Amino acid sequence: MTIHREKRLSYIVLVAPALIIYLAVVAFPTIFSIGLSLTNYNGGLIFGNPDIQFVGLKSYIWMFTEPAGNFYTSLGNNLLIVAVSVFGQIPLGFILAYILSRKLVKRGNSLFQTMIYLPNVISPIIIGVLFNAIIYGRNSVLMEVRKLFNPNAVFTLNTAPMVPVLIVILWMYTGFYMIIFLANLQRIDPAIIEAARIDGAREPQILWHISLPALSGVIITTAILAISGSLKTFDLIYAMTGGGPAGQTRVLSLYMYESAFRGAPNYPLANAISTVMVLISVVLIVITQRLGKTFGSKED
C-alpha cells in the first residue's frame, strides 16, 4: 500500500463515523422534512403509502396566505425575541462581563457572576412554569403582591402578553453571553490595558479602542447563537403561556408543533414551517456575517 493510499484510507476511516452520524441525524431528516413538506401526507404509514402524492408548494402557499395569519403572528414574535436577544442579551451580557472583568465592582464579583449565570442552569420548562405562576394567573404572585398594597386590586388580562416573555428571555440568557464575553475579555493581555492606562487612556477609551475591537469576532458568534437560538425557542413559551392567550405569544416552533400534533395532523404544513424557519435562520446569520465582515473583525 502506497503512502498516498494509506493516507486516503485513514482519512476515510477517521471521517466516516462522523459523516455517517451527520448524514443520519442531520442531513437525512432535513432533506426528508423538505420532501414531506411538498407532499399531501397527513398521517398513517409514510413509506409504501400509495396515497402520498407530490403537491408542490401547496403547504407553503397555505402557510403564507391562511386567513388567520398565524405564520405572521408567530414570525413577528420570533423577531421580537431575536431583537431582544441581539440588542438586549448581547449588549447587557457584554456590559456585565466588562464590569466584572475590569473589577469595577469592588466586592462580590463571584457572587454576581453566579447569580447572573444561574438562570442558565435551570430548565426552561421550570422557569416557564415558575413565571407563569408569578405573572399570569389570577392567583399569581404578582397579583398577591398587588393585593398587599391595594386589597381591592382586580386582576386584568395583560394586553401585551409577549412583554413578560421577552423580559424572562432577557433575564434567562444574558448570563450565557456574559460568560462568553468574560472568558474572552480575560484573554486580552493585561499589559496592553496597562500600557493604555499609562498613556492616559480612560475607562471608556479602553472599552472602545481595546476591549470591543478584540471581541468583534465573539460578538458575531454570539449574534449567530442568539439568532438561531431565538428562532427555535419553544420550551419556555410552551410552559409559560402555551402560545396564548388567543395565540398572541405563539412562535414559529409552537406553530409548527401545533400543526403537527394538535387536532388533525398537518405534517406537510409543519415541515414547511420548519423549512422556512431554517431559511430565515440562514438569511439572518448570513446578514450577521456580512455585517461582521463589513465592520471588520479585529480579533486575531
Place this chain on the structure above:
Amino acid sequence: MLRKRFLSLTLALVMLLSLAAFAHAEEVIELRVLNYLNMTSPNTAEEQKVVWEAFEAAHPNIKLVMENEFNEPFHQAVEAYAAVGNLPDVIYVWPSGRSTTLHTKKLLKDLAPLAERDGLTEFYNPLVLDPAQQVGGYLAMLSNGVTATHTFLVNTEVLKDAGLEPAKTYSELVAQVPVLKAKGYDTVLMANQDTWVMQSCLFSMVAGRFCGEGWEQKILNGEAKFTDPDFLAALNFVKQIYEDKVIDPSTLAVGYGEGPGLFATNTAAYYIDGDWRVGDFITDQSTGEALMSPDKQAGVEITVFPEIDVEGVKINRTNTAVLATGYGINANLEDGSPKLEAAWELVKWLVGKDVLTYRLQTGGLGTPSRTDIDYASLTLEPMQIALANLAGEYDKATVVIDGVFEGPVYTPLNDGLQAIGMGTQTPEQVAQATQDAFEAWKNAK
C-alpha cells in the same frame, strides 16, 4: 423385554405429553396495548390491578404488553406508530379529534362484524354501535360511554350565602352578578386559558342553541356559512357573556388544572367544564381524601346552562354530546386469527359490564356505554349521582365543533373565542376568519 418395551412406551408418552404441553405453552398470545392512563383522576392507579391484571388472570393464554401514556406523549406515540406502520394490537382511541388519523386512514379494524357476531347490540347504547358517530364512518372502536362536553355545576352553598337561588335563565344569571360580586364570588367560573375549553365546553352548546340541530351539516354541505346571522349571534352571545361579567375575562388566565380546585374552594357560584371532570371531585379510594367531601358534594347540582333568553335562540335545554373514548384493534390483525380473537376478547372486556361498572364507581367514567348497569346497586357519591341524572336535564344534544371540523377550521375559532374575551377581535372578525379557514380547508381537500 416387555419391561423394556413398557419403559420405551412410557418414555415416548412422556415426550409426547411434554411436546403437547410445549405446544400449549406456544399458544399464549401476546398482545401489545397502547393505553391512555388518566393521571388526573384520583383512582386511576388501581386500574392496573382491577382492569388489566384481572384480564390476564381470567385469560391465561393472553399476555398483555402494556404501554401507558398520558396527554401529549400518548398522541405523539400514536402518530409515530402510525407513521412507521407499527401500531399496537389494541389502542385507546377517541371517536374523532386527536385520533382522526386512525379512523380516516382505516388503521383500525372494522368491529361491526365482530359486534354483530357476538350480539353486542342488546347491551349498548345505540350511539356506540352507530358507525356515523365515528369520524371514519365505520365502527373503528367500542366506546366506554357517552360524554357530555358541557356541564353546568351549581354551588348551592355559595348561592345560599348570597341569598340566591340557581338561575333558570340567562337574565337571572346576569342579575346575580353584582350580588355575588358584593359577596366576593365570581358568577361562572371556567378554566379558559387553553383555547379548546371555551369551544368544547360552552360555545359548541351555544352554537347549537342559536343555529339549531344539524347546523354543522349545513355548513359542511355549503348550505350555510360561519358568517351567517345565527352563528354570528352565537359569537355575539359569547361577547355578551364577557361584557355582562357572567364569565369574567380574567378566566382566560385560569389554567385547566386549576378549575376544580377553585370551584371546590367556593370561588364561584357556577362552574362550566366537561362531564369527565366530575371524577376529579370524588374520593380517592387509596387515601380516602376528596377535593369535595361527599357532604359538600351534596350541595352541588349538575345541569346545563340556563335558558338563553336572548333574541335569535332557536332551541334551549340542549347540551353537546359525543362518544367517549374507547378501544380499537389494529387493522393489520388477520380476520379469524387467534390474535384478532384475543384482541377482541380484550376490547369486549374493557367495555364490558364489570370494567365499566368499576370505572363508573371510581369516577373514571360519567355515562357508561352499556345499558345493563344497575345504578341502584352501586355506592356512588352525590356528584356521580347528579351526573348520572344529567341526561334528564336536557332534551337534545348538538355537536361539539372540534368533533366535527378539523384543526385548520376550529383553530381560528378557538383563538377567536379568546380574542373576543380579550376584546382584540370582534365576533364578525372571528366568524369571517373561521369561514375563510373553512373554505381554504375545503379547497385544500
